[in-house]
Ligand SMILES: [Zn+2]
């Protein structure tokens with residue numbers, strides 16, 4: 001569908017595509033529900049309202065939506081579980097089967113925030129980028145004359161693009177707010193070393209306590225959802241001690257904001273990107289300034305985002321400290337510091353779902369794409385419609401990145417119904433053991449043809 005059109009046409013065609021989807025009887029309300037935590041595993045799933053009154057996407061609607069991703073392939077269940085992309089017809093090498101013009105959200109690691117373009121991820125050999133977007137708000141928490149408090153771009157068009165996609169500077173101010181609070185929390189500790197030490201000890205204690213509880217939990221899912229609920233209650237309790245007037249002044253809140261590390265900083269910026277897209281979807285009709293075309297592009301990706309699988313349980317079981325990081329740090333930071341317009345989205349089910357879906361679906365942003373080069377990790381981005389390509393150690397698709405755009409091109413001829421696969425890891429040229437170990441980060445045992453063949457060969461040699 002949309003990958004066939006040249007850049008300029010993408011937006012206009014997408015808006016008609018969205019209209020088509022709605023015309024086909026897709027209930028916009030159910031697909032766009034802000035609180036959906038959908039996990040669709042079989043085509044027979046039906047609407048199951050959960051305890052919090054969330055609407056889950058009906059499987060038939062999900063399938064219809066997924067089939068709009070590309071005219072070259074369909075998203076279907078695979079033999080080995082989950083979903084994958086299967087060719088609709090025989091396809092020739094070189095065919096572009098899918099193209100995403102920009103991510104739904106992206107985040108840049110803190111050390112590179114002045115060197116990697118916020119719009120196109122361009123990196124100019126470590127030079128500080130020249131185009132800076134400062135805060136427009138002259139209020140209590142951004143009043144510092146600190147020039148580092150800015151978003152950085154490689155060019156005027158990149159900066160203009162960011163501004164054009166924003167709504168009332170909400171995304172800009174939200175990102176700068178995270179930056180400002182991160183710096184403030186660092187500085188605060190500098191002046192009070194004793195307090196910092198105490199805080200650190202308390203953090204470690206809380207983290208260990210949670211890890212132990214997790215090990216003893218009989219029902220991991222129940223335990224995790226309980227911790228999210230507790231995080232919400234704790235935040236409410238702390239905020240309730242302040243008068244509403246006090247709450248509007250961030251100086252009164254700064255002592256409540258948890259100290260976060262650079263990974264959490266990166267995750268928070270990523271979450272804000274998704275929350276902003278939700279806000280945009282829910283408010284775009286009232287906003288004359290925004291171009292409706294960009295709204296429909298991200299709105300379609302947001303609908304597909306709702307269909308992605310949550311992988312937080314596997315991740316937390318492997319790295320138990322994350323439960324503390326997610327609930328007591330990331331969530332708390334967001335709940336206490338996020339600007340008013342995004343506040344309605346800061347609820348456990350939404351934030352947990354955003355984190356859980358990004359774990360195995362996000363694409364890394366690297367300095368160079370050559371597999372053996374010395375790569376630098378700049379951050380990550382999410383393209384929901386490109387999340388259904390599974391991994392193979394003998395892939396038939398190559399990813400081509402052009403700025404923030406990502407293109408999927410066939411590297412060989414393929415037959416109808418063959419699965420379209422990309423390579424996830426960094427170890428495609430390594431032996432079976434190294435590849436399998438590398439791929440464990442994505443929580444699966446690779447059973448691609450190459451792996452099965454090599455396993456059989458190894459077993460035969462024994
Ligand atoms: Zn740029």
Ligand SMILES: [Zn+2]
Nearest residue numbers: 393446448451
């Ligand atoms: Zn494999």
